[in-house]
């Protein structure tokens with residue numbers, strides 16, 4: 001009886017462990033870069049998958065942000081030649097703008 005329970009426990013937990021490990025291995029998370037130059041996000045539309053990371057680099061003299069249209073995420077203030085990395089989550093709002101320059105718009109897009 002005891003041996004049976006142990007065997008069952010082992011089987012269930014090993015299966016769970018294998019399942020846990022195989023999820024991150026099933027696709028490789030990528031890190032993408034969006035450069036901000038001349039008051040523009042480049043690329044302005046970036047194709048991503050949940051789990052990926054996006055690094056925003058500011059190449060302008062003035063500070064910028066990348067802020068979700070509904071303000072649910074925000075890089076906040078990015079100084080010249082500084083960068084902020086965010087992680088893409090499934091439920092995330094994909095359209096963003098610059099808090100300081102409202103005409104600056106960018107978009108993340110799922111594959």
Ligand SMILES: [Cu+2]
Pocket residue numbers: 039063064065098099100101104
């Ligand atoms: Cu800006």
